[in-house]
Amino acid sequence: MPLFGLEELSLSYGLNHYSIDGPLRSIASALSLDDSALESLGRYVGREVLEVSYRVDIASSPLLFNWSIRGERTDFSWLDPMEKVVLERLLLEYGVDKEPLVRGAWAGHYASIYLIADPGISCILTLNMQTAYALYKYSNTVLRDYWKRLVGARRPLAFGATWFTEVQGGSDLGANQTIAESLGSGLWSLTGYKYFASAAGIADVALVTARPRGSRPGAKGLSLFSVPRVFDGKLNYRVTRLKWKSGTRAVPTGEVELLGSRAYMLGEQDKGIYYVMEDLMVSRIANSAGAVGIARKAYLEAFLYSLIRRAFGKKLIDHELVKRDLLLMEADIEASLALSMKAATLFESSWQDRPPYTSKYHYARLVTHIAKNITAETSSRVTAAAMELLGGLGFLQEFPIERWHREAMITPIWEGTSNIQALDMLEAMRKKRAHLELLRDAERAASEGYDKGFASKLLGHLVEEVKKLGSMSPELVEFYSKDSLRTIGSILATIELERLASIADERFHDVAMAYYEYFVKGRLPDRPREEVLWDIISLRGLLAEYGNRI
Ligand SMILES: Cc1cc2nc3c(=O)[nH]c(=O)nc-3n(C[C@H](O)[C@H](O)[C@H](O)COP(=O)(O)OP(=O)(O)OC[C@H]3O[C@@H](n4cnc5c(N)ncnc54)[C@H](O)[C@@H]3O)c2cc1C
Known part of the structure; x- marks a missing residue:
């Protein structure tokens, strides 16, 4: 019986959240991310980060103190001491914020935010990243070099x-x-x-x-x-x-x-508004990756619970409807993960741009608006479904699953609400013509797709959707913008999954088919063969690590 662990409350506690996540590992390999750094972060987030963020949520939020013992105004927020340790280790030891400004490597940073997932901890890391980014690019004052302290490249650490x-x-x-x-x-x-x-x-x-x-x-x-x-x-x-x-x-x-x-x-x-929009790209992509990370944490709990809970004489996992739920949740997560990493790589190749910006930058911004909404919806949907799979326990505050749904609810609100992302998507298309680059890139990606016939169908659907938007009156285009974003984003995510199927792992093709049918066409996909379905929902890796605990 563990004395100090979270094993009694969370099934995913203690696992390496990177090594169990086959889809993330495949994407990381396709993007040549640092596998051993993610592996070691995966171990840390599955233990200390999970435990500390859970504890802080239920019992140890920051406290504001306005006056010091010396009678001076001080206004400091006192964090839980273990939260401080986690933040210091993530920034100094795991270097979560360091690579983007030092080596221009943003994708690994965002993969780390996905793994960390907790939006409170991630918010602090992202605020450091955003502040460092703006100082690095636009400060000419005494604070210019301060970015190094914010990303953990110089001590003492700053926030x-x-x-x-x-x-x-x-x-x-x-x-x-x-x-x-x-x-x-x-x-x-x-x-x-x-x-x-x-x-x-x-x-x-x-x-x-x-x-x-x-x-x-x-x-x-x-x-x-x-x-x-x-x-x-x-x-x-x-x-x-x-x-x-x-x-x-x-x-x-x-x-x-x-x-x-x-x-x-x-x-x-x-020019402040331009710098703010740039800075919001840094946090919107973090929000996208983090939103999917939240969905992943909830999925882990739900999937593992389905292996141990019995109803009507068999395990939950052996019920057809549970398999259907898990299949759709997993397809939703993987499509959103692919899209958020797409936004990350586009930003990686355009972050040095300055006003008035190139078409590459506008395209990266367009995909960022789209990814922010798609992933936030995934987060809310998957966490709600995961709660339901835990039955009554899903609704109890005693178990961490309920927290993931609460945490998911911030993702469509901050960093610009979903309505604002939809309006900004329209602006990027109408004024900056960013859809032209979107269509060019989609054509390239589709030509690399695993199933050429399917990829060209996807491309046709995307072109049709963009044309439809272009033909609407200004009023109508605004009225439909959020729904258009959803359709365009879901098609883009499917194209990205198809591309990953050809360059990383053909398993993504099965995921793409299921995702497209349900989330774009609005109908239940064909039931995959048992081995294929099992391969999708068990993430290739999760059972290997979890198996010895069942
Ligand atoms: C936990 C938390 C932390 C935050 N931290 C920060 C922070 O550190 N720094 C910071 O600057 N802000 C922060 N925010 C603020 C956050 O960014 C804003 O709450 C958010 O951008 C929405 O602004 P608002 O609350 O004023 O809502 P409003 O702008 O009043 O919007 C209300 C509603 O109207 C809709 N709406 C507004 N305009 C339009 C339109 N033109 N068309 C259609 N619909 C529209 C919105 O989508 C929304 O649904 C934080 C918020 C939260 C909840």
Whole structure:
């Protein structure tokens, strides 16, 4: 009987979450990711990260302290000590954030976020990545080299944040009212109130949007600033409260009051919205990978439970309807994983772009909007189905499965809601003509597809869907945009699975067929032969590692 483990509550606890995940391993091999780094991270996330994030969620959320023992304003968020250890190890030892800016290698970073999955922990890692990214690309001030501390390339480790949302609007950043006044010598003073501020009380430096006095209204009058927590030895802003949240509890999300806070402008004045959109690509792809990671964690619990729970004289897994549920969940996960890694690789080849940007960058942004919505829907759907497969236990807070569904619910909201992604997809197509690159690339991918006939059918369907959007009136196009995104995204994901079937593992072809039938055509796929079905739902690897526990 374990004294300190989570074995009694979670079936996936203690497994190596990388080595059991055949689909991820195949994709990692196709992308030449560092297999041994992911293997060692997989072991860590299956144990400490799982246990600590579960514990933090139910019993140990961050606490805000406004005053120090010396009677000074301090506004720090106290994290659970084990959460601090996890964050330090992920950043310093496992180097989750290090490679992108050091070697331009983004795909491995996003595969790590998928493995970590917990959106509270991942949020903190992503805020560091976003802050480092903006400082690396656009800072010319004393803070320029600070990115190294944020990604764990230099000690001591530091934490970042991105504070854009205000009480009057998160989607509509053009409504931002925070004012920036120049103090000369590159220094600015910011006054305003940031209404959703993750990493409040732990961030050493934050990216903040504000409007320089005299700049035009709307998004194009915004500039982006870096704001250190402490300036001239004094606390540079106030954290007024932490919010009560139904998930992501590992990250303190608060409200921040800027009271003449000292700040440095990033890049050029009035170009802030471009830098914000770039920075949001960093986090939207993380959100996509993380959303699928959440679905994967829930799937692991559900699949393993189906091996041990009996009903009507046989194991759940031996019931045809359970096999159907698992097949659809797995196809959903793999399609979303393929799409999020596609967005990651496109970003990897365009992240150095700057305004006014090349068509490559606009295409990467288009796929990012699409991946964000598709994966968020997968996350909500799969976690709900997994809860149901655990029956009554799925609904209890005593077991981690319920948490995964709560955590999934943030993924369509933050980093821009699903409606905003759909509208941004339209903008990328209409104004930047990004669909042209999308169609060219899809044609290339389809020509590499495993089943040429199927791949060309997919391509035809994609062209038809894009044409349909182009022929609609402005009103109608907006009305249907989220549904079009869903169709375009699901076809793209199927094309990507077909490509993976030809370059990585032909098993992806069976997954692609099932996914296309159910999620694009809306009908139940043919039931695969038993060995094929079993091969899909058991992930090639999971049973090998789990088997000795049954
Ligand atoms: C846990 C958590 C942490 C967060 N952390 C941060 C952070 O660190 N930094 C930060 O800046 N923000 C943060 N946010 C804020 C988050 O990004 C916003 O909540 C989100 O972008 C939506 O903005 P809003 O809440 O103002 O909703 P609104 O913009 O008011 O939107 C409300 C609804 O209207 C819809 N809507 C809005 N405009 C349109 C339109 N044109 N067409 C159709 N539908 C529309 C939206 O889709 C949404 O469903 C966080 C939020 C949460 C929940």
